[in-house]
Amino acid sequence: MDTLAEAQKDGRAPWQDVELKTREYTVFKDKYPVTEGHLLVVPKENNLESMLKCFQFAIATGEANVVSQKTNITGFNVGMNVGTSAGQTCMYPHVHLIFRRDEDMKNPTGGVRNVIPEKGNYKSSEIDWDNLAVKSAG
Secondary structure, eight states: OOBHHHHHHTTSOOOOOEEEEOSSEEEEEOSSOSSTTOEEEEESBOSHHHHHHHHHHHHHHHHHHHHOTTOOOOEEEEEOOOSGGGTOOSOSOOEEEEEEOTTSSSOOTTGGGGGSHHHHOTTOTTOOGGGOOOOOOO
């Protein structure tokens, strides 16, 4: 079974700035944060059950910060990159928790859809959805 300890040993999990450790996962501050407080929730074991716990933590933490009167956080994104074609650069599974604030970008329409910037804003009249080509392998 693949583990965080193995991935750290062989360089696939380079994270070092620990925010929280639990029995199931470790939370790291992202080395290249896209917003203030950007976190990575990393399972100690690479399996579905552990990944689900990472997502649960990320969502609960995001919600707790959005409703808190103590922060200026007004939203959050949770997601992961799987495979190099999806932008994954650290090859051990990890969940991103990205805190959002009003006006942290000009137009946040589309949210996570902006991983492909030209297609993020589904309200844009510039996208011809009827003729959008999807390339398939083979």
